[in-house]
Amino acid sequence: MMNNAKKQEHQRTERLRGWIVLLLYKAYAEGPSELAVLMEALDAMNFPLTRRRLAAELQYLKSIEIPGRERCGLLRVFCLGETQSINHVDQSKLLQRYAQTAGDSEMGCSLAVVLTANGIDFQEHNATASGVLRVE
Amino acid sequence: MPDLKDVIGVTPLLLFFIILAIVIVKLGPNVLSHRKEIKVREFDVRQLEATVSREQAQALEKLSASLGAMSSTLRDVAIEQRRATDTVKMLQRVNTDSTDQVSRSISDLNERLDRLETGHDEQRQKTGAPAH
Numbered sequence: 287m288m289n290n291a292k293k294q295e296h297q298r299t300e301r302l303r304g305w306i307v308l309l310l311y312k313a314y315a316e317g318p319s320e321l322a323v324l325m326e327a328l329d330a331m332n333f334p335l336t337r338r339r340l341a342a343e344l345q346y347l348k349s350i351e352i353p354g355r356e357r358c359g360l361l362r363v364f365c366l367g368e369t370q371s372i373n374h375v376d377q378s379k380l381l382q383r384y385a386q387t388a389g390d391s392e393m394g395c396s397l398a399v400v401l402t403a404n405g406i407d408f409q410e411h412n413a414t415a416s417g418v419l420r421v422e
Numbered sequence: 423m424p425d426l427k428d429v430i431g432v433t434p435l436l437l438f439f440i441i442l443a444i445v446i447v448k449l450g451p452n453v454l455s456h457r458k459e460i461k462v463r464e465f466d467v468r469q470l471e472a473t474v475s476r477e478q479a480q481a482l483e484k485l486s487a488s489l490g491a492m493s494s495t496l497r498d499v500a501i502e503q504r505r506a507t508d509t510v511k512m513l514q515r516v517n518t519d520s521t522d523q524v525s526r527s528i529s530d531l532n533e534r535l536d537r538l539e540t541g542h543d544e545q546r547q548k549t550g551a552p553a554h
Binding site: 308309312313316319320322323326327330331422 | 505506508509511512513515516519523
């Protein structure tokens with residue numbers, strides 16, 4: 287019984303990650319999406335999330351390893367208005383700050399997220415990733 | 423001894439100066455006090471002007487603070503509106519793609535049904551079985 291509940295929770299998490307990738311894939315043509323927008327869209331899809339939970343899932347998707355690929359991660363996180371790309375450590379720090387703050391005004395910037403080539407390939411069936419359920 | 427003619431010639435001038443001196447002595451303090459009063463009034467007026475200017479500055483400061491707050495609120499509203507629009511666009515794209523997928527599935531099913539019906543008709547014609 288307990289095992290079943292855990293399994294369901296795990297499946298729900300994988301599905302949630304799949305939805306995140308799908309929503310970002312749909313918005314990919316128009317550029318990066320703000321985390322606030324992503325959170326609202328997920329809420330509309332019956333996945334209400336806290337900032338902490340969203341940050342945790344993005345952290346996972348950012349650092350996931352794709353078999354046969356040099357670069358890891360399905361997505362990239364950055365502050366809106368930044369002109370230079372930031373490395374994985376700084377992205378993790380941004381997500382950590384996002385999780386610990388109550389709003390963008392407290393954080394001092396608005397975070398945005400965009401799919402990497404790995405993320406697009408994953409959504410288009412050209413790559414596989416464990417821990418993410420592809421949603422179509 | 424001055425000449426009488428000279429004295430008579432100088433007298434009006436002297437009288438004039440004497441009268442002028444009397445006038446100055448009599449009216450002098452009044453004029454001075456009036457001038458003092460005018461100065462005091464002028465200071466009062468200037469003080470009032472300064473008070474009015476200060477109040478005006480305070481009012482302008484409050485107005486600018488209100489305008490600042492209003493612009494900040496309007497900016498927040500604009501940001502929220504843009505985010506809401508982005509969210510709707512994102513969801514619309516997901517829904518449109520889902521609808522397209524359903525439409526494609528239905529047309530596929532229709533095609534398969536048509537093929538089945540055609541096959542069935544051909545089979546019936548071959549066997550000569552009556553139509554149901």
